[in-house]
Amino acid sequence: MLKRLILLKPFVNQLIDTNMIFRSYALHDNQWSIAKKYCTILTPFKFFQELLEGEYYSTLPIVAVALLTLRQKLCDIIDDANNDDDVAVSTLVTALLQKFDAEFQPDASVSFFNSYRRASNDRNYKSRKVGISIESMLATALDPRTKHLVVIPVHDDSIQSIWEEIEKKCFILRHRVRTGYNISSKIVWKEPTEVRLLTDAKTNFMSEIVAKLKPQAPGRMVIPLNPDEKIKQDIRNEIEQYKVEELLDLLCDKVVEVDGEIQLSYPSTIPWNGGQRMKTNIPF
């Protein structure tokens, strides 16, 4: 609504000038300027909300990127607004940031990357989980489009726990493919046999898998959100070289060929969409 209104401002004003009925609805100059600023502040939210609404591509990996970027953008605006002394903007952004933290990280001492259930009795947030769920983080870490984009503090233990979780999932998948049995993630860690298997697997197999899945250069999961050209080029190269077929072969011991139906046709570069609904590219 705002964006279109601002775009059509000269015509709307023309309409107001020629038609008496709308004169009482006219916005004064200050309001036009506030509307424009609000529109700028809300644009990143609109971008990510539309991206996350997509139907033709996987949206789970984008969650962590969206939340971290949006929070960073709000903090940036607050820093700038202090110089500007723009009350309307700073009031809105502070309120947005407060709400954001209340929704996603009410306790600053607990990492953003550890999903936990809210203990508070506040009825507005009753029983809602906060933080970024491990499922989203797994998706982010594995998706070649996002694995480089997430900014996690290097000292945060969460990175390690994400990769441990991936190892566990790889193991469960491999076990299922080999034996045909499902093992619940909870059982794996309790049964002594499974633990032995896992340790065995870890030494012989897991390190190989995880080494392949992890970003090649150390510390890549901590690159800035606005990388320079060189880092961008490195990332593009890495995505192009990302050999999913090779990984799956390793993971499933080529069992995919027994089935006969499974085709490992995974594109070397993955678009954000199926080309049908969203036309935008991620802007960083």
Next chain:
Amino acid sequence: MNVAITTDGWTATSQHATYIAVTAHFITPAWKLDSCVLACRGHGGSSSAEEHCKFMNSIMNEYGIDKSNVSAFVADTESSMGKFEGIVEQTMEVPWLGCIDHRLQLITKIAINDNIDSEGTMKACRDLVSAIMYSNQAVVALLQFQKSRINLPHRPLVLKRRCYNSLVVHF
């Protein structure tokens, strides 16, 4: 094959009826992302979390979907769904993900409602746009003004882009 399940309930106040939809999302062996609606049915009972859970179980039984093949449940985060979340995680051991779009909407909603320093801008914009939108003459006049200027696209005003009971992209 693993599926992720999305679900939501809706009450038609005019019919005094509750509807529940269940959709399964999955990746086909050919690596295509696909989804299908398992059920969208009128539901005689109340829309409580327990009833929703019962309905969900019956649908999963109907299609022979075992809980071990469900990678996650996704739904919005309103209160009865929050309770449903607890039941699902305890009884089925399946992860539950709150719809991130709805949660972001809770944040952007703050901007839609004016604050003390915004000089009533959002309300003024809404009033102005709805006043113009509800008058066909005004809409035609607005397009006419745009046509008189060359090289500019002709676009109508929009009040909201789409509605799923939300203010997501109202701005």
